[in-house]
Amino acid sequence: MLGFSSKSFVLNFKKIGFSIFTSVEKGVVTVTRGVRNTFNSAKELRQLKRDYDDLVEKLENYEQMQRSNADIRKENERLKDQLGFSIYMEEKNIPCQIISRDLDNLYSYLTINKGSVNGIRKNMPVVAFQNGSQGLVGKVVEVGTFTSQVMPIYNLNCIVSSRIQNTREIGLVSGNGDPSSPLSMQYIRKRTIDSLHYGDIIVTSGENDNYMRDIPVGSISKITSIDYNSSLDIELSPIIDFSRLEVVFVVNMKELNDKKESAESEGSNG
Numbered sequence: 001m002l003g004f005s006s007k008s009f010v011l012n013f014k015k016i017g018f019s020i021f022t023s024v025e026k027g028v029v030t031v032t033r034g035v036r037n038t039f040n041s042a043k044e045l046r047q048l049k050r051d052y053d054d055l056v057e058k059l060e061n062y063e064q065m066q067r068s069n070a071d072i073r074k075e076n077e078r079l080k081d082q083l084g085f086s087i088y089m090e091e092k093n094i095p096c097q098i099i100s101r102d103l104d105n106l107y108s109y110l111t112i113n114k115g116s117v118n119g120i121r122k123n124m125p126v127v128a129f130q131n132g133s134q135g136l137v138g139k140v141v142e143v144g145t146f147t148s149q150v151m152p153i154y155n156l157n158c159i160v161s162s163r164i165q166n167t168r169e170i171g172l173v174s175g176n177g178d179p180s181s182p183l184s185m186q187y188i189r190k191r192t193i194d195s196l197h198y199g200d201i202i203v204t205s206g207e208n209d210n211y212m213r214d215i216p217v218g219s220i221s222k223i224t225s226i227d228y229n230s231s232l233d234i235e236l237s238p239i240i241d242f243s244r245l246e247v248v249f250v251v252n253m254k255e256l257n258d259k260k261e262s263a264e265s266e267g268s269n270g
Contacts, residue, residue, distance in 0.1 A: 082095065082129055082247050085129035085134065085249070086249060086259065087257070087259045088257075089249070089251070089257050090212075090256065090257060091212065091251045091252060091253050091255065091256065091257055092251070092252040092255040092256060092257050092258070093127075093249040093250065093251045093252065093257065094114055094118055094119060094120060094249065094250045094251075094252070095247060095248075095249055096112035096113055096114045096120075096148075096247070096248050096249070096250055097112065097113045097246065097247060098110050098111070098112055098113075098245060098246055098247070098248060099111050099112065099113045099147070103179065105177075106155075106156045106177030106178075107155055107156055107157060107177070108152070108154075108155060108177070108179075109141070109142075109149045109150060109151055109152070109155070110137075110138070110149070110150040110152055110248075111147055111148070111149055111150075112126075112147065112148050112149075112150060112248060112250070113146070113147060114146070114147070114148060114250065115143055115144045115145045115146045115147050115148050116143050116144070116145055117145055117146060119252065120140060120143055120148050120250050121140070121143060121252075122140055122141065122142070122143050123139055123140060123141075123210070124139065124140045124250050124251060124252060124253075125138075125139050125140075125210070125211045125212060125215075125250075125251050125253065126138050126139055126140060126150050126248050126249065126250050126251070127212075127215060127248070127249050127251060128240050128245055128247065128248045128249065129247075129249070130239075130240055130241060130244070130245070133216065133239070134215060134216065135215070135216045135217070135238070135239030135240040136153055136160065136204060136211065136215045136216065136217045136239070136240070137150065137152055137153065137240055137245070137248050138150050138151045138152040138153050138155065138158060139151055139158075139210070139211070140250060148250070150248070152175070152179070152242065153173070153175050153183060153217065153238065154175035154176065154177065154178060154179045154181065154183065154238065154242065155175045155177065156174075156175055156176065156177040157175075158174060158175045159172055159173070159174045160172070160173045160174075160204060160210070160211065160217060161173075161204070161205040161207045161208060161210070161211075162185065162202050162203060162204055162205055162217050163202070163203055163204075163205045164188065164192075164196065164200055164201075164202055164220075165200065165201040165202065165203050165214075166195070166200055166201075167192055167195050167196070169188050169189070169192050170187075170205055170207075171185050171186055171187040171188045171231075171234075172185070172186050172187055173185050173202060173217055173218070173236065174186070179238075179242035179243065180243070182218075182221055182222070182235040182236055182237055182238075183217070183218050183235070183236040183237075183238055184233070184234070184235060184236070185202060185218075185220075185234040185235075185236055186231060186233070186234075187231050188231055188232045188234055189230070189231055189232070190225055190230060190231065190232055192232075193223065193225060193232060196220060196223055196232075196234075197220070198219075198220055198221065198222075198223075199219050199220060200219060200220045201216055201218075201219050201239075202216070202217045202218050202219065202220070202236055203215060203216050203217060204217060209253070212251065212253060216239040217236065217238070217239060218236030218237055218238045218239055219236060219237050219239065220234055220235070220236060221235050221236060221237045222234070222235035223235075
C-alpha cells in the first residue's frame with residue numbers, strides 16, 4: 001500500500017477510466033462509421049445503377065429518334081421524287097398506293113387504293129417511278145368504287161407491243177407469271193441479232209393506243225437463237241423492281257396534265 005501510495009506508483013483511476021472509455025468510444029465510432037459508409041456506398045451504387053439505366057434508356061431513345069429521323073428524311077425524298085414525276089408527266093395521272101398483291105398465282109394482280117370516284121377507268125396504263133426513271137407496271141383491268149385491280153406485266157396474260165429502243169425492231173413482250181422471273185420478247189427477226197446487245201432497253205411501241213409510246217419495259221438479259229424458229233427468243237429483266245414497288249401512277253392518256261402546265265407557268269413567272 002505504501003508502494004502504491006507513493007508518487008511514482010499512484011494510479012490515476014480517472015485517467016485510466018478516460019483512456020478505456022475513449023478507446024471503446026473510438027472503436028464504436030469506427031465500427032459505426034464503417035457500417036454507415038457501407039450503407040452509403042450501397043445507396044450510392046443503387047443510385048449509380050439507376051442513373052446508368054436512365055442514361056442507357058435515353059441513349060436508346062436517342063438512337064431510335066435518329067433512325068426515325070433518317071427514315072422520315074428518306075421517305076420525304078422518295079415522296080418528293082414521286083411528286084415531281086407526277087407533276088411533269090405529259091398526261092394526266094393519278095398517284096395510287098398498292099394495298100395488296102397476289103404472288104402465288106400465275107395470273108396475279110395488284111390492288112390499288114383508287115377507283116372510279118378518283119377518275120380511274122378500265123384499260124388505263126399504269127407506270128411507276130423508280131431509281132430515277134419511269135417504267136411500265138401494267139394496266140387497269142377491274143375498277144371498283146374505291147379500289148382497282150392492275151394486271152402487271154409479269155402476269156401470264158399480259159402482252160405488250162414493244163420496240164427495241166436502239167434498232168426500233170418491234171415485237172411482243174409477255175409475262176411468265178412471276179415478278180422475279182424474266183419477261184419474254186418474241187417476233188424479233190434473227191437477222192437483227194448482230195445489232196442487239198445485253199442491256200439494250202425495250203420500250204412500249206405506242207401502237208393500238210394501249211400504252212404511251214417509249215415507256216421502258218425491260219432490258220435484254222438473254223438472247224437465244226432457235227434453229228426451227230425464224231425469230232429470236234429474248235429474255236428481259238423488268239425495269240421495275242416489283243418487290244419494292246409501293247406507289248404507282250394510273251395514266252389518263254386522253255387528257256393533258258394540268259399540274260405540269262401550272263408548274264411550268266409558275267416557273268416562267270418566277
